[in-house]
Amino acid sequence: MIPASPALRRTAPLAIAAALVASVISPISAPPAAYAAADSALEIFVSPEGSNGGAGSEASPYRTLEKARAVIRSMKASQGLPDGGVTVTLREGDYERDTSFELAKQDSGEEGAPIVYRAYPGEDVRLHGGRVLDGDDFTPAGTDGVGARLSDSVRSSVMQIDLGAAGVGDLGGILQTGYGLPPGDEPAEIFFDGAPMTVARFPNAGSFVKTGTVSDPGGNPRQVLGGNATSRPLDPVYDDGATFRYADERPETWASTEGAWMYGYWYWDWADGNLPIDSIDAATNQVSTKNASHYTVRSNQRYYYYNVPEELDAPGEYYLDRGANVLYFLPPAPLAGTTVDLSLLTEPIVQIDGASHVTFSGIGFENSRGDGIRIASGDHNRVVDSTLANLGGWGARIEGGVDNIVHRSEITRTGHGGVFVGGGDRPTLTRADNAATENTIHDFSRLALTYNPGVMLSGVGNTAADNHIFDAPHQAIAFEGNDHMIEYNDVHDVVQDTADSGAIYTVRDWSWTGTVIRYNYIHDVGGATAPGHDQEGIYLDDLTSGITVVGNVLENVPLAFLIGGGRSNTIENNLVINSSRGLSLDDRGTNWAAGHCAPNGGMQKSLEKMPYQQELWAGRYPWLVGLLTDQPCIPKYNSVQRNVFKDSAAPSIAGSAAANGTIADNWVTTDDLRFVDETGGDLTLSPDSPVFAKVPGFEPLPFERMRKSTREPLEPLDLGLTGWSGAGHPSTEQVHGGTSSHAVVADREILTHTGELRQEGTVTVWFWDDASDTSMQVAANASTGDTGSLFRALGVATTTSTSHYVSRIGTSFVATSVPRSTGWHRFEWVYGDGDALELRIDGTSVATDASSPAFDRIQLGDWWADGRSGSVYFDDVSID
Incomplete structure (x- = not known):
């Protein structure tokens, strides 16, 4: 049965949609609803061409958000908010930010009287985390300094600009980052015509070289630390670099390796990272690194070189000479009459810490080295109908508070993930009900290639619903914690460059339980650049347990479901189409992964941090109470029932899982399932589909709501108009x-x-x-x-x-x-x-x-x- 418990009904699809839309204050081209409904509401105008000595009116706008914030604070202190709240309307243009725009508790709105920051209807407003460079200020590259290292074949096409003269001071440096390392500031980038450009690299974008024989694998931080690094400066083990042979002699042509880096998958195809070059030995064709990779380095792994001026040879590539503060750029189109965006700000463009009832509507958060917006605490905040793009960090991070939502926005070209949705208290199982809903999230995880999903759920009781997520090297949705809802998402073209990972993923903690994954359309996972055929649709890794997976459609996924030896998982009423491996439920806890579930192992220690045997947890997750005395490494009590596998391999179920669970009524077939319009992308099962006869109790799937990518564009009310x-x-x-x-x-x-x-x-x-x-x-x-x-x-x-x-x-x-x-x-x-x-x-x-x-x-x-x-x-x- 599709779950319908009281806890789940709180996030049932229609309830979520109604509550969410009711709470969204303003569509992008309409005045905020609260303002529209209350004649006494206040509207303040801000413009890049305004003056803080103005009146804040449409005819005489303020210049900065800080001025509008100060006026609101003063008004609240003297007379309180007007009945309809306050709308701050931003006129068109770039609002360059040197620091975060910060909203604290004193900047809160109230229920029925929100504070709304919105774009003027029909105008393009960007909160810009850097500088807008005038294309006309670029000049042909010279031959001084770094310019002398440019290739003669492209020198006439390379342009340069003195960033100091453009008002840019500190570009920051390049830090060692990647899997297993704590967050660090991403380097400054440039964006042209809305697209991120590429730091000069070899081979050019889309290609890798491979490590040769490894003579010294370097330090092994994972083994030494017993886990991931958590703070900077990094442990001394990271100072123990590696040495390996290189196959292509290109590095020998460079004038210097100072400042040159490599980026790759140094040991596992799901763990990325960068390494600075220490030296090149042309006599032995070996490269040595200054630092260790998190899992060491082994042979035949993919990597590329970058931040090398000699490799500035393809349109769209650039090099930042940090010493001279000069940008060299090989533009993909003439620069005359254009602009180039340079990212600088390392803090979030907007930070909400304690403010509540605040909405950002129709605004671009763009061109920053950090996150677009961060909600550290505060309740009932909204980011709606906005664009979060060209960022070094996450599009949005919700880290606390209650009922904070990123809704109907586009999150794209982020260096890390799309939307982080956290909050709630795990020991008390207090829900946060924060959410990412109806967003389009694509081309994310540009700089951190693994474990930076389109949506990350953490904490308790948060939601990812109705999102369209696509084009990424690794995961689409990942989760940790309890009682999350993942539903009605359309996910495709992810896990494109990695292996041993899933479009929807979690791993290795018995106490991370209670999440429901239902009604998602996951298709076309993996890709030509993905190594092997080890890409999954829904992956419950390393003994993950207590997860409900029902009503999903998975199409063209190498392995639709991988259940990594866990227990008390429900995998029911799903439809799998064209998967070379339909479902695997293994017993890894009894063999190679036994250390994870062993007495006093990592999973037991994580479980014992939670009050899992006390009344609250025992009532919510009764299967956890006696877990440690019930052969915890054996995959017991899983239910794999009423799943349909069309043109796919039969489920592979470990003997111990079959003997200790319920495996029944799964149909493997090549029959015509009578979809409503398979050619047109509509996989709704017709009422006369043989599924309903062959699989008693199989419930119809609401595919029309699930799909976004295969649906025809919505007609604009037959207007013949746009907008x-x-x-x-x-x-x-x-x-x-x-x-x-x-x-x-x-x-x-x-x-x-x-x-x-x-x-x-x-x-x-x-x-x-x-x-x-x-x-x-x-x-x-x-x-x-x-x-x-x-x-x-x-x-x-x-x-x-x-x-x-x-x-x-x-x-x-x-x-x-x-x-x-x-x-x-x-x-x-x-x-x-x-x-x-x-x-x-x-x-x-x-x-x-x-x-x-x-x-x-x-x-x-x-x-x-x-x-x-x-x-x-x-x-x-x-x-x-």
């Missing part, structure tokens, strides 16, 4: 034209289209109403705003009238003469000469206004946090 933003919920339940309409499913959910200001024209919106619903407040608005006197709306407000449609010109709804009826209705806004506006419902004039000169937006939805949404749909929007 819709906000929460869109396409529905085929009620359709006026085309194939889908827009369903309003929650409070404060607004779909917005902004365009040029028009003084004449007729806006038409079709509206489907369930007239029996008497608890509803939804509307369509066509005007120049949705605050106070600017509102020009038609809809249903049952607090005004349950029997008739309402209109609103200004601050109040008024009942019209048109009675409500179930079905489709035509709403019209007729803007004409002389500032006149006429509002019509089904051709009947219901209101006029002589002071409505123009409109520049159409908005559909629910502005009010009142629990009244109802069964309504919008469709076929047009402007004539």
